[in-house]
């Protein structure tokens with residue numbers, strides 16, 4: 032009998048969740064960003080490990096703030112934690128234990144979890160061992176503790192073998208041929224958002240979102256039209272940039288990512304539109320495709 036189950040990837044913003052998932056999948060599907068809070072919506076990422084199937088649920092970082100968009104993110108993270116068979120808790124090696132201890136309190140259903148110490152390339156081996164010793168006070172709570180470095184490339188096998196050990200015997204939940212249950216449109220949207228984060232400094236990227244207006248598959252090329260939504264005119268100016276240089280860079284970066292994923296040529300046309308206060312407005316969030324239920 033095959034093993035198959037849901038695994039939530041949880042940790043504070045910037046803990047390295049998307050990087051880890053990308054690395055495990057070996058394809059650029061989950062969104063990676065240098066800034067916190069880039070991952071807003073949950074997405075399933077399916078990894079076949081030998082004959083077993085792992086369904087990773089990417090969750091936003093757990094944190095509390097005032098803005099509605101952030102409340103939604105916390106809600107999603109907690110929902111994912113309660114519903115899964117296993118949690119991978121990511122703790123950057125330089126973090127104090129407090130984030131992990133907060134998580135233990137929030138993990139009300141006591142879902143089994145593996146503790147991953149991330150970014151271990153930032154410190155010496157002695158410091159890694161020292162941190163692992165600190166976590167020993169909680170050794171009755173986690174299944175195992177694994178140091179990870181995406182930069183140095185610790186072997187995937189260890190993590191996936193360990194994950195599968197804790198999954199139930201179950202038939203596949205998804206067709207093994209598909210990498211993700213996310214609609215292609217959602218992936219294109221994430222690529223464009225990621226390119227905004229990479230090209231625009233400041234707080235602006237947090238106040239933008241992207242709508243995919245149209246995807247048309249022509250015989251030799253995919254034509255994608257998308258709108259970047261901002262809150263104010265000044266932000267629109269920043270996104271477009273002097274002589275439209277910024278938006279050209281965003282468009283080019285996003286197009287290359289899309290072409291790499293689909294293996295096809297792509298024509299990406301970007302528009303910018305102003306929609307005041309969308310991060311605080313439930314209807315506005317719904318229109319952007321967020322499933323707001325609270």
Ligand SMILES: Nc1nc2c(ncn2[C@@H]2O[C@H](COP(=O)(O)OP(=O)(O)OP(=O)(O)O)[C@@H](O)[C@H]2O)c(=O)[nH]1
Pocket residue numbers: 042043044045046047048049050051062063064065066067068069070090091092149150151152153179180181182183
């Ligand atoms: N040195 C080092 N940096 C890493 C490693 N893994 C991730 N990073 C960096 O850490 C930053 C955050 O990584 P992400 O994968 O976007 O983090 P996240 O937890 O998904 O962040 P949110 O989406 O904001 O919740 C990026 O700049 C990564 O390049 C690692 O193993 N070593």
